[in-house]
Amino acid sequence: xxxxxxxxxxxxxxxxxxxxxxxxxxxxxxxxxxxxxxxxxxxxxxxxxxxxxxxxxxxxxxxxxxxxxxxxxxxxxxxxxxxxxxxxxxx
Amino acid sequence: xxxxxxxxxxxxxxxxxxxxxxxxxxxxxxxxxxxxxxxxxxxxxxxxxxxxxxxxxxxxxxxxxxxxxxxxxxxxxxxxxxxxxxxxxxxxxxxxxxxxxxxxxxxxxxxxxxxxxxxxxxxxxxxxxxxxxxxxxxxxxxxxxxxxxxxxxxxxxxxxxxxxxxxxxxxxxxxxxxxxxxxxxxxxxxxxxxxxxxxxxxxxxxxxxxxxxxxxxxxxxxxxxxxxxxxxxxxxxxxxxxxxxxxxxxxxxxxxxxxxxxxxxxxxxxxxxxxxxxxxxxxxxxxxxxxxxxxxxxxxxxxxxxxxxxxxxxxxxxxxxxxxxxxxxxxxxxxxxxxxxxxxxxxxxxxxxxxxxxxxxxxxxxxxxx
Numbered sequence: 001x002x003x004x005x006x007x008x009x010x011x012x013x014x015x016x017x018x019x020x021x022x023x024x025x026x027x028x029x030x031x032x033x034x035x036x037x038x039x040x041x042x043x044x045x046x047x048x049x050x051x052x053x054x055x056x057x058x059x060x061x062x063x064x065x066x067x068x069x070x071x072x073x074x075x076x077x078x079x080x081x082x083x084x085x086x087x088x089x090x091x
Numbered sequence: 092x093x094x095x096x097x098x099x100x101x102x103x104x105x106x107x108x109x110x111x112x113x114x115x116x117x118x119x120x121x122x123x124x125x126x127x128x129x130x131x132x133x134x135x136x137x138x139x140x141x142x143x144x145x146x147x148x149x150x151x152x153x154x155x156x157x158x159x160x161x162x163x164x165x166x167x168x169x170x171x172x173x174x175x176x177x178x179x180x181x182x183x184x185x186x187x188x189x190x191x192x193x194x195x196x197x198x199x200x201x202x203x204x205x206x207x208x209x210x211x212x213x214x215x216x217x218x219x220x221x222x223x224x225x226x227x228x229x230x231x232x233x234x235x236x237x238x239x240x241x242x243x244x245x246x247x248x249x250x251x252x253x254x255x256x257x258x259x260x261x262x263x264x265x266x267x268x269x270x271x272x273x274x275x276x277x278x279x280x281x282x283x284x285x286x287x288x289x290x291x292x293x294x295x296x297x298x299x300x301x302x303x304x305x306x307x308x309x310x311x312x313x314x315x316x317x318x319x320x321x322x323x324x325x326x327x328x329x330x331x332x333x334x335x336x337x338x339x340x341x342x343x344x345x346x347x348x349x350x351x352x353x354x355x356x357x358x359x360x361x362x363x364x365x366x367x368x369x370x371x372x373x374x375x376x377x378x379x380x381x382x383x384x385x386x387x388x389x390x391x392x393x394x395x396x397x398x399x400x401x402x403x404x405x406x407x408x409x410x411x412x413x414x415x416x417x418x419x420x421x422x423x424x425x426x427x428x429x430x431x432x433x434x435x436x437x438x439x440x441x442x443x444x445x446x447x448x449x450x451x452x453x454x455x456x457x458x459x460x461x
Contacts, residue, residue: 001313012242012270013240013241013242013243013270014203014204014241014242014243014270015242016179016203018151018177018179019177020149020151021100021101021149025151027151027152027179027203028204028242029181029203029204029206029242029244029270029271030152030181030204030244030271032103032151032152032179083313084312084313085316086270086271086313086314086315086316
């Protein structure tokens with residue numbers, strides 16, 4: 001699936017940020033994903049308030065040296081992957 | 092001099108077997124044949140300290156299990172303690188000693204994820220396998236969960252008697268609020284080993300089940316994560332049991348013994364440290380039992396020079412003991428193992444007797460300890 005730009009991604013029930021040996025992780029049933037740099041910036045914004053469009057805009061500013069279209073594609077792929085793992089809902 | 096293998100930095104998950112008491116009598120229970128009584132169980136305070144030590148050691152997740160963890164009257168306190176130690180809290184339960192009020196208390200205490208175990212999709216098979224009437228209550232729990240914000244997994248243990256009912260199990264999962272469903276083929280230790288010939292599916296059953304589950308994975312993508320474990324007797328290579336001995340997981344028994352896996356106590360000559368006497372990190376790093384099968388020095392041929400030794404770590408030590416009579420042997424389910432013939436004979440026997448739904452097998456049920 002490709003996330004709708006106007007939807008509001010939010011961590012699914014039972015998915016939350018955690019920390020282990022100074023490493024931020026996304027905790028979920030039976031697994032934990034390491035979060036670094038961009039992935040952490042994205043997940044922190046999956047709060048049900050930001051739209052996908054806003055997340056893309058904010059990350060394009062943070063990573064202003066990267067090609068904006070590439071930032072958008074990467075974010076959409078990452079959100080779709082988290083959704084497949086049932087770590088995200090789109091409202 | 093042979094160097095001692097160094098311990099991985101920390102265990103990722105702590106499996107806390109809070110009690111062996113359970114209202115169910117499942118014929119494949121993963122608890123040992125010798126069950127511990129309530130009088131010998133760790134106290135609330137000791138478990139709270141263990142969770143604290145786990146959090147400090149870098150453990151991410153706590154699996155609160157049993158027996159039936161809800162049989163502990165202090166379960167709400169234990170969840171709170173695990174959560175405040177910084178752990179992600181999973182509860183693996185039959186859902187039996189539960190009502191809506193208690194469920195709310197568990198969630199308020201910080202429960203992240205509830206894994207509800209099912210013995211089948213129908214009352215009849217569930218009662219046969221668990222030796223008790225429990226299915227209707229599980230369906231009630233599923234209804235309560237729909238209105239609550241918590242991660243839910245349905246866990247179906249599958250075997251010869253229910254593996255042909257996967258479509259109904261999937262339908263049950265789809266009608267629930269679960270985001271994850273697990274189909275775990277029975278693994279043959281403890282009670283399941285004793286009931287093995289009545290549980291082992293045929294090759295045809297297994298092939299059909301994998302087809303069904305693969306297509307369900309596709310169909311439910313983005314809705315429910317469908318995960319499954321095949322019976323390793325039918326595999327070509329062994330499973331990396333527990334992600335490797337003393338590499339990822341630590342299990343603490345109801346009385347406080349720290350084990351590298353559920354069944355480790357069947358291996359003769361191993362001495363297990365107890366969390367009442369020593370800290371979790373110290374046990375992880377230095378306990379002789381955890382060191383015993385770390386690294387590769389203990390391996391025999393063909394494992395010792397095998398290209399796959401870093402993928403499957405020689406398979407399961409307990410299975411090597413049960414089937415080959417030697418805990419250091421190559422896991423006999425491996426097609427390269429000198430003892431694979433024993434597994435082939437077991438499979439051949441299972442496939443020579445077609446499954447009959449009408450005849451109820453003569454099960455050995457696990458008792459409920461005092």
